[in-house]
Amino acid sequence: MPCYVVTAFKSPSHLLTLSLSHALAQSTLLAHYESQAYAILQHPRTQALPRSLARTGSLALSRRDAMRLTGKLFVLRRDVVLGRNVLDVPGIFWEEASLHALYEAGRAYFEIGERVEGLKERITGARGLVRFRQLLRDPSPYF
Secondary structure (H helix, E strand, C coil), rough: CCCHHHHCCCCCCCCHHHHHHHHHHHHHHHHHHHHHHEEEEEECCHHHHHHHHHHHHCCCCCCHHHHHHHHHHHHHHHHHHCCCCCCCCCHHHHHHHHHHHHHHHHHHHCCCHHHHHHHHHHHHHHHHHHHHHHHCCCCCCCC
C-alpha cells in the first residue's frame, strides 16, 4: 500500500500508521507462505503425482518421499493457521474500536482472509493426494 494513504488523513497519527502497518505485515507474511506453497506444489515431483496416477493408476512415490511431502505441508499449514499471527487481530485493535475498523479495512484491501482460505485449500488438496498414496499401499482404516 503506498504511503500516501497514511498521510491522506487530516491528522496523521502513529496509531493510524500502526493499523495499516499490521495489515501490511500480515499480507507480507502471507505472501511468504504463498511462495512456499507454490514452490512445494510446483516442484516437478509433486506435479508428476496426479499425472502418474492418471496414466498408471498408481503413485510412484516412496513412503519416505510421501512422509517428507506430508511434513512440509503440515509445517506450512501449521504456520498459516496456528502460528505467526496471520489470522490474529492484535490486542490494541480490540481496545481501540476506531483503529479496529481501519485495520480491518487494510486486511480487506490485501484480501488476507480470502488468501488464507485459498492457501489452506491448496495445502489440503496436496495432502489429500499424499493420503491417497498411503491408502493405495495400506487400505487399513486405522490410518
